[in-house]
Amino acid sequence: MNDIQVKKVSVTSIGGGLSGIGNKNCYLLTVEYADATKFGYLLDCGQSIPGWDEDTTLGLDWNHVPNFSAIPNDVVIDAVVISHAHRDHDGGTNKLAEFLVESGKELPYFLMPQYAANMQQSREHRALAKKPNPLLDSRYTIASHHRLEIYDDHILIVDDKTEEVFGHPDADRENSVVFSFFKVNHSVADSLGVIIEVAGKKIIYSGDVRLHGANQRETFDFVRTLSDERLKSPDLLMLDATGADKKGPGKAEDIAIDSLLGIIDENPDRRVFATMFSSQPKLLEVLMTLGRKGVDRPVVIHGGSMQDNMKWGHGLRPLNYESYEDDEDATRRGYKEFVPGSWMRYSYGEFEVSPNAIIFLTGSQAEPLAALTRLLNPEYNQDMKDIHLTPNDIVVFAARTIPGNEPQVATVLEQLRGTGCTIYYPLGHDGNELPWVRKSVGPNITFKELHVSGHAPRDDLEQIIRMLKPAVLMPIHAPLEQRAMLGEIAGEIPVILPEDLEEVILVP
Structure with missing residues (x-):
């Protein structure tokens, strides 16, 4: 050398x-x-x-x-x-x-x-x-x-x-x-x-x-x-x-997780569509909590990138394993508490039509190919062509808009307002509601602590x-x-x- x-x-x-x-x-x-x-x-x-x-x-x-x-x-x-x-x-x-x-x-x-x-x-x-x-x-x-x-x-x-x-x-x-x-x-x-x-x-x-x-x-x-x-x-x-x-200081993700779970728990007879960044670990945390509670509502993961993220999930293990009983590391991480079973689907159809289904889907940034965007345009969406939002539905944005995407998200919010559904959107970092969101939707929106910055x-x-x-x-x-x-x-x-x-x- x-x-x-x-x-x-x-x-x-x-x-x-x-x-x-x-x-x-x-x-x-x-x-x-x-x-x-x-x-x-x-x-x-x-x-x-x-x-x-x-x-x-x-x-x-x-x-x-x-x-x-x-x-x-x-x-x-x-x-x-x-x-x-x-x-x-x-x-x-x-x-x-x-x-x-x-x-x-x-x-x-x-x-x-x-x-x-x-x-x-x-x-x-x-x-x-x-x-x-x-x-x-x-x-x-x-x-x-x-x-x-x-x-x-x-x-x-x-x-x-x-x-x-x-x-x-x-x-x-x-x-x-x-x-x-x-x-x-x-x-x-x-x-x-x-x-x-x-x-x-x-x-x-x-x-x-x-x-x-x-x-x-x-x-x-x-x-x-x-x-x-x-x-x-x-x-x-x-x-x-x-x-x-x-x-100010940051906040732990469990604040947003609790807010989302609260919306789901408070509306047992309504269909809930929750959109967020597909890579957010909090989705897994929500699913694990639903599993621990023995959820009796159908749950659907909708959108290719979200499905990919969920397949690998926390701890880098596919989430469709039948059991973690013999895996000490999985037990330590809490996987024994989350065995998807028959209540969760990666596919589409009757589950989503169910009047109290919980649907996690892509589209928080109004991406043209995301599930929420396609849901609002049935002619471009063979997967969900029979699903129509109604005033009994709830749409939750569990992620704030990336700066620069406001015009596109505002368009989606206006489209959602036309369906009569109830909309939830994250508070700003300062704890206040965002004026441009209120302007897009009007009174039929509730702001909650649904997003924690990365x-x-x-x-x-x-x-x-x-x-x-x-x-x-x-x-x-x-x-x-x-x-x-x-x-x-x-x-x-x-x-x-x-x-x-x-x-x-x-x-x-």
């Missing part, structure tokens, strides 16, 4: 991840050695959330993935690290693989948690077709099922006990690039933060993060993780700033910074306004606010 030294280490955003919510997060860590070889490492590789007008494309269009052409030709992409299974963090990996193959370059290793690997392999990607959607005035169709066969053999499953070493083959450990991981709380299962050690420097990449989990136990576990010596005093902390404009607000971000004590803070995953707000609470810690494609040099 030669004693080859690291000459330069830098970080650059190539995905637009510094400029907007739901954007194509992607950060290029470049390590240059004394012999002029350069190795690159991508921290997340997201797909932007597209708009809904006719000039945008739903799916993996080149306009919606990171700027791979910004990767210098002399940089060898050695590894790609995926923090969690949300498309704005992992949705661009297929296009990256295609880009590298077309450029005549070898594929890197893709490091990702098990849940992200499972979800990527089961997703259906969407594409445009010339078919109008009368509700959203858009065009869409369903593209063919797209597996990651192009790089299946290059996926490495990682968790909080994993350590992976990359870099120059002749470098010692000090000059190698060492990745390790830690569990973080977020609105999707199996989310990880990343620790990168290279040339005596330590970088912490948070991914998307919140301090509070689904319950007090998860919150306590994460606070304990933040006390781990592995995370202390990083040279650079790349911290999620999405919630920096929200005042991103830490100001008080929690301040606590994370205080516990980790970074030498330098780099706010990420948010527009400049939120990133600057995060910088304001950093105290005397130096803060850097680079633009996209601006190189941040860590070594020398």
Whole structure:
């Protein structure tokens, strides 16, 4: 082994991840050695959330993935690290693989948690077709099922006990690039933060993060993780700033779970349609509670992405197992309390027509292909063509609208108002109702605590910074306004606010 030294280490955003919510997060860590070889490492590789007008494309269009052409030709992409299974963090990996193959370059290793690997392999990607959607005035169709066969053999499953070493083959450990991981709380299962050690420097990449989990136990576990010596005093902390404009501390997910269960319990003779982000762990928590109660109402999971998420669920185990009696780990996690049985369906039909059915479905963001949107347009929905909302029905939005999606969600709310059904919508982060929602629906709506953000607000971000004590803070995953707000609470810690494609040099 030669004693080859690291000459330069830098970080650059190539995905637009510094400029907007739901954007194509992607950060290029470049390590240059004394012999002029350069190795690159991508921290997340997201797909932007597209708009809904006719000039945008739903799916993996080149306009919606990171700027791979910004990767210098002399940089060898050695590894790609995926923090969690949300498309704005992992949705661009297929296009990256295609880009590298077309450029005549070898594929890197893709490091990702098990849940992200499972979800990527089961997703259906969407594409445009010339078919109008009368509700959203858009065009869409369903593209063919797209597996990651192009790089299946290059996926490495990682968790909080994993350590992976990359870099120059002749470098010692000090000059190698060492990745390790830690569990973080977020609105999707199996989310990880990343620790990168290279040339005596330590970088912490948070991914998307919140301090509070689904319950007090998860919150306590994460606070304990933040006390781990592995995370202390990083040279650079790349911290999620999405919630920096929200005042106060965060809340545990069980508040929203209790609100949703309360609506279900208070309306035993009415059909309840509940829509939320398909990846939210709280759906599993609600189903487990219904199972513990011995629910005697039919329950349906409706929408492809929601079904995929539920199949893998909490603990990364399919939920259609008949029994967990002999599985000690499953017993510890509470799976013995949730055996779906005959009361739950992934299929459609008589269950949904039942006057007291509980239907969990996609569509909280008015996505053109989501189940709720198609329910309101029977001519585009063979699955639910015989199901019609009535004044006796309840529709619950158990997720707030992503900024930018308000016009489309308002259209769906107005459509729902026309059915006469009762509508529930989440309170804002400040505990107040949202005026634009009230304007769309009128008096036939009730606001409740139905959503907890997946991103830490100001008080929690301040606590994370205080516990980790970074030498330098780099706010990420948010527009400049939120990133600057995060910088304001950093105290005397130096803060850097680079633009996209601006190189941040860590070594020398």
